[in-house]
Amino acid sequence: MIECRNIHKEYRIGHVNKTVLKGVDFDINPRDRIGLLGRNGAGKSTLIRLVGGVEMPTSGKIVRKMSCSWPLGFTGGFQGSLTGYDNARFIARIYDKPYSEMRAFVEDFTELGSNLRMPVKQYSSGMRARLAFALSLAIEFECYLIDEVIMVGDKNFRDKCKSAFFEERKDRALLLASHSLTIVKQYCNRAVVLRDGVATMYEDVAEAISVYEGL
Incomplete structure (x- = not known):
């Protein structure tokens, strides 16, 4: 389980504090598939970064009782001057996974070929997303965080991603977090x-979608 308790998040912009999240409370249980809905600027990406530990809340706490991926769609974890292979080697070392296995999986899943020998800073956004997906899927997490990028790439790659997350x-x-209802x-x-910085959990997805469409 991942517990979010009274999460507040503010950013300092110039001389003004901008409040993004105001007392967010919800749990992610094992096997939960939670859709995160909200208009642009509502704080979806911020909340995912907080759950993933990329940022810290201004106040409140997040308790992680299961392993959690980094946010897919967030590429700040890449070292741009390193190649795709080098980034894979780095992730393999952090998670104590044999690099040979990591490399083989990344080559097969990304279909980037010789581009994996290029510095990641030269990648397009789609290539970065492919690498991010592959590196995350190469590590077996109990909870995956996805920020919209499930729709990246051509149809074959999108189908591969859907199969990896929703079937396998x-x-x-x-x-x-997705705008794809x-x-x-x-x-x-x-x-x-x-x-408006407030999160409401719905057990009925259809009801949540109806509320979202009325925003």
């Missing part, structure tokens, strides 16, 4: 709607 890892938890409706069993 259907026993894992998932927090998915079709994906949320098809794959999620619960949903959170973010509005």
Whole structure:
């Protein structure tokens, strides 16, 4: 389980504090598939970064009782001057996974070929997303965090991603921020709607989508 308790998040912009999240409370249980809905600027990406530990809340706490991926869609974890292979080697070392296995999986999943020998700073956003997906999937997490990038790339790659997350890892938890109501409706069993910094959890995904469409 991942517990979010009274999460507040503010950013200092010039001489003004901007409040993004105001007392967010919800849990991610094992096998949960939670859709995260909200208009642009509602704080979806911020919340995912907080859950993933990329940022810290201004106040409140997040208790992680299961392993959690970094946010897919967040590329700040890449070292741009290193190649795709070098980034894979770095991740393998952190998570104590044999690099040969990591490399083989990344080559197969990304289909980037010789581009894996290029510095990541030269990658397009789509290439970065492919690498991010592969590196995350190469490590077996109990909860995956996805920030919209499930729709990146051509149809074959999108189908590969959907199969990896929604079929092969259907026993894992998932927090998915997406504007694709079709994906949320098809794959999620619960949903959170973010509005004005407040998160409301819905056990009925159809109800959550109806609320979101009315924002």
